[in-house]
Amino acid sequence: MKRWLARRHRGVRPDVYADEPDQRRAAVEVGQCGESVLRRLVSRDADARVRAAAARRLQDPVMLRRVIESDTDVQVVASARSRYRHLLAGGDALSLDYRLAALAACRDGQIIAHVARSAREPALRRAAMERVDDHRLLAEIAEHDDDRDLRRAAAGRLAAIRGKGQRR
Template sequence: MWLRRRPRPDIHDTDPACRRAAIDAATVGHNALRRIVMNDPDHGVRQAAVGRLHDLVILRSVLERDRDASVREAARARYRQLLAGGDMLDIGYRRAALQACSDHQIIAHVARSAREPCLRHLAIGRIREPRLLDEIRQHDIDATVRAAADERLAVETQRLER
């Protein structure tokens, strides 16, 4: 009797569960993940691919344009995680992505949670909410970030008083 091997999960399979299994098994290259995120008809497959993607440009496109809310939310969470330093992406790449970002919740997350003080400082420059600035001013571990939040808070307070 011949022993049959189970076929390896394949991203080209017609069954979405097999495509998700291939993504979960980490057998899919980054270029294939990009294609899947942008083109796969199954929202579960796109959502699984978003969780492994390291491309901030594609993730931002997905969080702004995907037709499925769960895929958009997964892309938002992954984008926020990578932007704040949840991986080893280049700081220049993350800085450029932050400057291009228009989502105030993501900017606030970076201002609170980015691994590097320079990214938190950059995010603070784009915040207009006094409560958030005050929170950062009181609690950030870096003195330069606290000082930047204090300066920004003074500017926003004056703007609101006018």
């Protein structure tokens, strides 16, 4: 992977402290930056492409949530949302307890739905599923989730939501 990135940036010398945005972005993409540098770049760099590259590598859900809520560039926000979704679902080394806490703080329905559908651990999928009201998603979980208990819980939640709608 690093060879491919190095070829991609042929003629561009990766340097996270360079004045040229292409050099800073290349440094991020070839993995020359630690978490503190990525945090600085994603929150302060003037170039949106550098911020987006930093968001794609960052391991800090709190900082990613800040970027999602405050950055004005669509591509930066999209990169941060994608990375945030990936981190919450368990595509890294963050602990389950940390990801459960991050999920509890999340207010983005699409991210919560992604975690309900795709999280690595059943406990995390359940925590997300309990915050979902989408009939189709609950039906999908009830029918297709790998965990039998979670399928039952989703079916029960779906029945309860449908029952509330009929009583009104």
